Amino acid sequence: MGYFTNEGGYTSVCDIAVTALCMIVALLLFISNVHKNKSFWLMLGMVIFIWSAAAGSLVYQIFMANKQLDYSILVASRLVNHTSLSAVQLLYVLYLREPLWMSTSGYKRFVLSISAVAAAPIIIDIIGMIAGFGFRVKDESVITSFSIYPFSFTAFVAIIFYLIIKYRNRIIRQVFWSLFFVNLISLIVSAVQGIHRQSSFTTLAYFMPVLGLLFTFHSNPYDSETGAANDIYFSKELASCIEKNTGLYMISCYISGFNSRMRSMPQLKSEFYRFFKQNVKRGILYRFPNGRLVLTLKKKRYRNSEETISAILDDFYKSYELIGLDYKIVVAETTPELRTPEEYIKLIEQIESSMSYNKTRRVTDSDISDLKDSLYILSELQDISRRQDFSDERVLVYCQPVFNLATGKYDTAEALMRLKLPDTGLVFPDKFIPIAEKHDLIHQLSMIILNKTCITIRELMSEGYYLNRISVNFSTLDIRQDTFCFEVQDIIERSGIPYGKIAVEITESRSELEFNRMKKKVTELQGLGIKFYLDDFGTGYSNFERIMEIPFDIIKFDRSMLVESVKNDSSKFMVSTFASMFNDLNYSVLFEGVEDERDERHCVDMHARYLQGYKYSKPIPIEDLRNFLSKQAG
Template identity: 40%
Template sequence: MSQADTHFIPNNYTPVGDLIVIAICFVMLALIYFSYMRKSPAFRVFMTIISTLILTAVLNVTYNALASRFGAVPVVYAFRCLFHAALFTVYFLFTLYIAEVTRLDRRKTIRILLGAFAVLAMIVVVDVASSIRSFNEGHSAVELSSRGRLVFLVGYLAFAATNLVLLATVRRRLYKWVMFGFYSSVALAFAILLFQQILGGGSSFTVSSFLFPVIAMFYIMHSTPYDAEIGALDSTTLNATVSEWYGKKRNFIFMSLYMPELAGEGEQMPDEVRAAVRQFAVEHFRNALLFQPDHGHLLLLFPKNRNPDYEQRMEKSLKAFREYHRLYQYDYKIVIGESIEAISRKNEYISFIRNTHRGMALNTVHRINPEDTAAFDRSEYILRQLADIHSRHDLDDERVLVYCQPVCNVSTGKYDTAEALMRLRLEDLGLIFPDQFIFLAEENGYIHTLTEIILHKTCEEIRKLTAEGYEINRISVNVSVLELKADSFCDDISGIISGSGIPGEKVAIELTESQNESEFDVMKSKITELKDRGIKFYLDDFGTGYSNMERIIELPFDIIKFDRSLVIASGSSSRSEKIVRNMADMFSDLNYSVLYEGVENESDENLCLDMSASYLQGYKFSRPIPIEELRRFAERKKEIS
């Protein structure tokens, strides 16, 4: 072997590219260590790719160093084969990664991986055979490098074609821009290899070209889901964490903080609250993870075994939180509990905590107990039944019952109107009242189906009562403001009424006032359209919460329902009585009818009669009854002889 061969550096190789690869890979590992990454099968493949990439860069540096020092000796051949094997192992791992990310079915994944492994094995065998032949024929380091480039090029093109075909096959399983990200990184890698060959740089930047798809994976698929300002992770990461800890049988403690004032869409935490959250999450618990499932809701999870003194730590953290509350005065609800096997198995902590919030007063701390789990199981059962009612869309569904409360017409003394009220009768729970299921139906998009069912059944009962000769002016049905957003709302309502064969004026719709500007415009439009079809409208719960007189007058309601709270206030204070009386007189002067709810005794009745009452409703006259029993209150029309 010549002196030139002994000290030959193959194809002007420089280790800069490989050293940069090693440095970037270690930076990514550091970022992964100090961040939270979902430990999915795809993530584990990704970590293997990074490790293999580091090994590949080390092998390339070693191979070239040995070749420059010793020339074409057996150890150089061996390291060249190892270098190529590591390179194509990275490509094989790319194939595995794509299969994991796209969640191909097991049979198809096995076929693809067997094909990719066959390509890998073939390349390695050819490379080893070529190296043995080169050594036996006494080729120089230059010839060795030249043969190596040919083997690498063939293998590279084979694997590139395999992965591009695979990406094309699964393109419908990936978001378009994710696909473009992968394709762009592969194109950049190919361009670098091409320029390297044109410029005669040997394998200086070969490993670097493999780094670009890895960076694309890191950024697109595994970038940290932290909110950088408060260090909170999202709900997807919460679900992944619970699944991981449940799989490892790791018990944990959770602390939930809900701030209703910050829960609206688009609401942002003020800077002082963000600063407090950052400090709270870091200082009080070991290995804690902070999540933000939704606006105004933060959830802290920490392993129980890493915090054996967690009770003392929680008391300390609650004391600190109360100091913050004293300063900033944001209302809150705090829920504290230990991991529950059934909730962890179904990964339902967000729903479980929200269900617990509903029964809590503001500015209170609640410790989870077995009754909370039982209440959640009950809600989940009701929700499943609602989902089934919604999917079946049977307007005669026997699980939905129509009750009603007769309403006294002051001018005639007759019960010629009523309010329809909904109940559910479920096999496992019996009779269910609205406060246990209406909010679930609204939150999950089932409320309109329930409205259609109760409206259909009410119309059918009105038709029967009318046919039997009973005097029924109208029966009102409650409708959620959320339903008005649907383009088909008016057609759905009028279609059910006309389908029953009764005139539109026999039905009234009760709505509560909306605070939202866009909802107000929609409400006005829908009320106007349905009034043109003869349907009456009630404003429900006037006097509770938000009331804007200007908006109320702008909406074409027929009847204003004064809430029982106004009846109680009128009976307890002459000042309140004067205010309520003036409001009722004003509505009456504007040709609205006034209906008082919650009339429970004769004193309430006399008070309301003295305040421009047109209609009276409450336990004084009747509790809610099955709508079939309305015949006990309604009167038959007198026949004219």
């Protein structure tokens, strides 16, 4: 069906276009919004009611154009159109509550106002039809004495203007001007239509403010809860500054539990609004998914940037005294040393990881140097993982001999990991293991260490050295691998050594899922003769019920337990009782961190079977283990 024009100058083109656009918008809303929250349903409701209004207008005008003056259809289509437009007015104000942070009392007042504005035309229209002074059909013609809807739309836009002007300090200026001009243009369209005694663009005039909301809050970078931009746009701003060599300050603030508490703590929201109003106007605030907020300030806008940053920080500290949520603040600025947004994000994350809560750090040259080292180590780890070479020369096996109190000899050791990289030389575990675990690169390293350890054990055995076993550390990330047991078995088999020459060191898992997975794999590998050590007993978390469920061979007491035991008799009794209990249950006890003869005596008194620490040897290349082992007789 083509578009049509009636005698009153109405053209169907606009309503047809609006109905089509509404269907497209509704479809895109469903596709693009994974989390269908209250704002989503309010937006969808407005789109549906605008579609309904446009459809009602089309039906009404079609019957008018064809001179089919069926009174019931005309009244019904007219009421559908008018009721739908009134519903759009109400939903629009309901939608604005969240982005404008309206209080409950103020919100209810405006809802009542807009409800009156929305309901009045419908009530007057119905009364007019009944009383005979409004819309009616008489002598085969339609009589419309007057229409209150232009006044209703004007009142609606006036309320919207009042709201966005009243609460303008609660939204960033880009959002304010977007809402202001979209509503202004829709009012102009409605006014021009009225001057020309037209009705073709009524639904379009209502649709324009809704489109403004759609693009402002559903398809733009701004988060309606905080007024902050999406973190994706932080990268874009930073990339632009780097490209143009424009100086940029970044104040990153990680707040523990910010995302959840922003919704559950009214005081936090109120204080955040105050801080936002006072400080965010100076730059752009970005919100990251993990609770980090980053405020950017362009250097060229501030004569004394240090004073500005100090003022912002001082204001934040005042807010902290009221709210009390733990935070970590990092202050950085663009530098020629870093050339990508990703490097700045990693810099902030790296500094945060080494900070304690409620501290502020300014980025130093040393921090940037550490980041460069970390990025280099990461690139090497990625290359090691990609190559899948169990003989990779960059991964070194060190070990620390373990003294057996029962035999008075060194017959076991713990394998330790080191990296030797072309640009940095020897790299210790505290530098690369956190990076490897964070980027899921630890598993290949663990398998390389296991393979090289097995090869060394085979060589020592062939040379006649007596070696009970060497333990290899595996992380929870290793245990998660579905192929973990197969890989361990395959490497040991290919090396040609007995399974009992290898021990697996693991730490206790907190989660039930991880515990069950660990238990299953320990049982499977123990069936082959592989020994298992529980590492770091006494640190953080220990569940005796779970320890009893997994048949460990050796319990390794962390050095912290040894340090605690020498404080007083009560502490010594406690640690000694633990060790005695494990001995009675046929677990062997190994104390780590033995540094001198005093430590050794304490460990012997506390039922130790094995001792490990600097008293006996620092970590050494595994090839040097020969210096501690005894040759087998004959």
